[in-house]
Amino acid sequence: MPGLRHPSVLRAMTRAVADVSAARSALQVLGPRPDHELVDSSRAIVAAADAEAGGSRRVPEGDLEACRAVVRLEETHDAYEALLQEAEGRLEAVYRSAMEGKDLEEPDGRDESAAAAAGDDAAVQEEVIAVLRQAEEGKPVESFRLVDRQLRHLPEAFGRIQGLRVLDVSRNQLEVIPDAIGGLDHLEELRLASNALISLPDSIGLLLNLRILNVGSNRLRSLPDSISKCRSLIELDASYNGLAYLPTNIGYELVNLRKLWVHMNKLRSLPSSICEMRSLYLLDAHFNELCGLPSAIGKLSSLEILNLSSNFSDLKDLPASFGDLLNLRELDLSNNQIHALPDSFGRLDKLEKLNLEQNPLSMPPMEIVSKGVDAVKEYMLQRWLDILLEEERKSIAAAESPQAPTTPSAWLARSVSWVSDVSGSLVGYLSGENKTEKDAYLDQQY
Incomplete structure (x- = not known):
């Protein structure tokens, strides 16, 4: 790579590397970023306390100061993350210039390729203007697709195309989406994938008829809280970004969401509200x-x-409620640090595809895992039943004691009832019916 040896490239790269290193060191000193839900609640408490300034304060001073500390830590993380992102961008630009053989200290001239690019830009703008003119003349415009055309700017006037239902500007060079997009009252499908977006406007929450939103493969570090207002959404793709968290209330509002792709991000947790997405069919967070x-x-x-x-190394266990996912058909847990599946795992009767590769599993044993999904379900189901029967035995013994309570626990009653419900399927498992050879690795079908 001879370009990397040019003095101007070396100087620029040295400065960029130093800035990246300094920003990363500062983030390490700060420690882990606070949980997003904790930050939201802390901000709400601080805002309420500030609004009550001079009056009777309901939050103890110590608790209030702790909330302020959480907010300050989050803001400091934001500042250093922005510095890191800017420094990494400069480092990437230096490397790209070196690969193209450019001298960073020489001004760029408008060569033939630049002139050609300018010509392409003009052609794209003509298409955009033509659509806007058509809308201004009262002619219906329900769909606008301008894909892979190096579009750099989306005019504010697009927000005035009242009949627009589909807007697809994927694979362009957009860095900003105008606030006016919130004026597209009838928009049902918005595709912004593979651009250079750093953020989305808050006005996106005004798109109450939006059903499909694709913002994958951008540079987003967060989604606006207002996205939760898009209650008609059934598909949301925010994969291949730099998301550190999802909006706290996203699950309470997006109750119609069917498919959620958030893979290839930097998520350390999912908000508890996501559990309210009762319509969710697919969740990809790999x-x-x-x-x-x-x-x-x-x-x-x-x-x-x-x-x-x-x-x-981050994902080490699954919650006990995992066994309540009774409609689950395909599950990929590969390449994690899971030591044991939850005892309720055997309840996943509809599970057809399971990938547990590259986990230090001890429960179930690897010899069971190697036999495939049916063997795992059978083993975990038997384990679950053994646990329930042991609890029943203890309860009966306790009931016969003079100090025993007059009624069994509600949990035990539910458990014994469930034992009766699954006893028929257990007989099928243990008699060898429906057993298959080792299942293939989980297919990527979405």
Whole structure:
């Protein structure tokens, strides 16, 4: 790579590397970023306390100061993350220039390729202007697709195309989406994938009829809280970004969402509200930094496809409610640090595809895992029944004691009832019916 040896390139790269190193060191000193839900609640407490300034304060001073500290830590993280992103961008630009053989200290001239690019830009702008003129003349414009055309700017006037239902400007060079996009009252499909977007406007929450939103493969570090107002959404793709968290209330509002892709981000947790997405059919969160799942994940009663693979050393266990995902058909947990599946795992009777590769599993044993999904379900189901029967035995023994309570616990009653419900399927498992050879690795069908 001879370009890397040019003095101007070396100087620029040295400065950029030093800035990247300094920003990363500062972030390491700060420690882990506070949980987003904790930050939101702390901000709300601080805002309420500030509004009550001079009056009677309901929050103890110590608690209020702790909330302020959380907010300050979050803002400091934001500042250094922005510095890191800017420094990494400069380093990438230096490297790209070196590969193209450019001298960074020489001004760029308008060569033939630049002139050609300018010509392309003019052609694209003509198409955009033609659509806007058509709308101004009262002619219907329901769909506008301008894909892979190096579009750099989306005019504010697009927000005035009242009949627009589909807007697809994927694979361009957009860095900003205008606030006026919130004026597209009838918009149902918005595709912004593979651009250079750093943020989305808050006005996106005004798109109440939006059903499909694709913002994948951009540079987003967060989604606006207002996105939760897009209650008609059934598909949301925010994959291949730099998201550190999802909006706290996203699950409470997007109750119609069917498919959610958030893979290839930097998520360390999913908000607890995600458990309220009762319509969710597919959740893909692979290749993040997830440390766990919300404890109520089992409330996702419609979930059929779940990919949590490649969260590596961060994902170590699954919540007890995991066994309540009774409609789950496909599950990928590969490349994590899971030591044991939850005892309730055997309840996943509809599970057809399971990938547990590259986990230090001890429960179930690897010899069971190697036999495939049916063997795992059978083993975990038998384990679950053994646990329930042992609890029943203890309860009976306690009931016969003079000090025993007059009624069994509600949990035990539910458990014994469930034993009766699954006894028929257990006979089928243990008699060898429906057993198959080792299942293939989980297919990527979405």
